[in-house]
Amino acid sequence: MIEIFLDPALLTDFLRTSLRLSVPIVFAAVGGVLSERSGVYNIGLEGMMLAGAFGAAVGAFFFDTPFAGVVTGAMCGMLAALILAVLGVSLGVNQIVTGIAINLFVLGLTSFLSRVVFGAQANTLNLQGFKPLAIPGLISIPVIGPVFFGQDLLVYLMYAVVPLLYFMMFATPWGLNIRAVGENPRAADTAGVSVNAVRYACVLGSGLFAGLGGCFLVLSQVFLFSENMSAGKGFIALAAVILGRWNPVGALLACLLFGFFDALQLRLQFLNPEVPHEIFVAMPYVVSILALVGLVGRPSPPAAAGIPYRREAK
């Protein structure tokens, strides 16, 4: 298997797969960073991603363009996030329980609606998706060029989202408010920052990004909607949030790590048909667990994460 890394063509192909497997997780993970930085645990990333995937399929199906799919997908992600905002922020329901409820609810609802909307053709759909769009000049860099600059629009969007979010978080008053609200909401409140408004914005933003992750699954990868197609990626994103220490760039790197091992296990499966494939499938997850245990030391989440804010609470 060493030839994957020696042959430029094979290497390019391998790295492309790594990147593309990372993209949906990156979107969900930066969403997770946004939400948790403001002090709201978002266990519902998985459900929001699935909602986004379903929304993308519906939009692309009815309007016959992936752009409509992106809009409806992002909106469905936000709609799922609204549940977390209302229950977890306004009403102070336990955020973990709410997140799990979102995952279960969205899973059931999208499975049902998919049968209603697409009927028997659900598995044979071939939706209008995004096509690869080579960036002139950059594409001709050996190996790197085709990997990074022969991608589609959603991948380019991801290139923009991560640094923008990083900049927003650490170099703007918005980001300062978000970090303050996530660490010490009372202090932020006395300084005149509206705690719950910030949290609403962040949770909805989180749903938007997780929804975009779902869009990528449908509009860039398989061009149809299938039941539970997020298949645990939202949970991997949660791990990436921790591994990346609640930092958008850190989360990106964590997702790339996961994507790398996911691509690797696919190759290994292919090269070793005599070995039960489950062993390889488990690999990226095992790596994530090992990385969480070994690499990060003791991660410290935002101090107020998981605690609903009440002004009069003692």
Place this chain on the structure above:
Amino acid sequence: MATDPHLVVDNVTKTFGDLRANDAVSLHVERGSIHAILGENGAGKTTLMNILYGLYHPDEGHIRVDGVEVRIESPKDALRQGIGMVHQHFMLVGPLTVTENVILGMKPNGPGLNLKQHAERLTELSDSFGFEIDPHETVWKLPMGMQQRVEILKLLYHHADILIFDEPTSVLTPGETGPFFDVLRRLTEADKTILFITHKLEEVMAIADRVTVMRDGRVTAEVETSETNPQELARLMIGRDIVFDIEHRDREAGPSLLEIKGVRARSDRGLAALDDISLSVRSGEILGIAGVDGNGQAELAEVIAGLRPLEAGHITVEGRDIGEASVAERKHRLGIGYVPEDRQRVGLVLDHPVAMNLMLRSYESLPFARHHIFNFGAIKSNAERLVEQYDVRLQSIEQEVRYLSGGNQQKVILAREIEEGPRVLIVSQPTKGLDVGAIEFVQNTLLDQREKGVAILYISTELEHLLAVSDRIAVIFRGRITGVLETADATAEKLGMLMAGVSG
């Protein structure tokens, strides 16, 4: 107009249901002065501050700043009127830098944070008051005294000129209090007005120009500190005379009950915290442990209570080595009572009812449990008896301990620890954060136990409290005992030298 006081509170009344938290409260604060508001917990000080700070709105009455009537709708609004507050528990975001904390909530003038500009202006401001604060430092890394300066800086940066301090010294170590008072004086030199809320008489006498005393929501007096004395203030605050020199009955101490020999232990961070400590406490004796916070007091108490492993040395109770005994054995078989320093996190289960907290020591045994099943009748009658005996003020024994005042929480712990008739009592900072009445109660309880022949190790950072009840005082410094004095010979100067590590 020059004669108008800087801040006037005129007949402000605020009720919560049936409770008149503030009843026709008036206040006159001169510009550039330090004005103390003295009162016990629950006297209405905090309500008044929250009104000035815009968190509550008064039902009646007016507030005037420089003679102009103002309506304060929110904390932001208060700041616009020049009124800022330093809360008892700082409103700082630990992982952010000093500059970020200061500019939090400010109206941005552009898309970025302009951290560099703000940091420069902050340095200037900090230097002009001699604060010595690095604006790029992360706040949680700063000691409490410096964090307090960050809070002050925050207000100054927002142009506040009336600064309200809520129990500002409660979070400071004794060594930080002096510099803090210097800061207050420097602020008044810059024509800032200071409102200082406290229940500590000595602080009022030491720093304030004028003092307003509150009791049960009413103002009982407003006087110049130069024209009053601690006794008078205490009477105004509590409504009765308070015995400052608690009667210290002479009593022949009995045989030595608690012997500590050559004890060494490590702190949570693995550093040497106790270094060859030897002490003995006799029956019917109170041995005070003085020292600046963090010199090994907590570790000493924990080693005796069995919560921290002994590295070297021996601890004996009535001649029996207790080195290997478990916490439960120490409590039940050896009769060691322990009143921990952190009453909220270590001493009590805050979310459990008072009745349950009162039986935490012996919940596994009769009469509270038989065959591992609780006897709620016994639990209830035990609680009712102790609440009565120790005068714990509460609504019901089913109330969660969290909602009791600090003094009443301490009474719950004392009642529980003393109830079993301990031979040795380890008491760590029992008066921390309590008001005068509660302190008196705690000290009298300790003296009662002394009378009964209990050996008491009384750890405190408050010298005057130690001097009031101890028979002898040992001073701890960097994990070593620097000296043991008979209380009669112990002056503040001598103790101070020992506390600073100068062996006597």
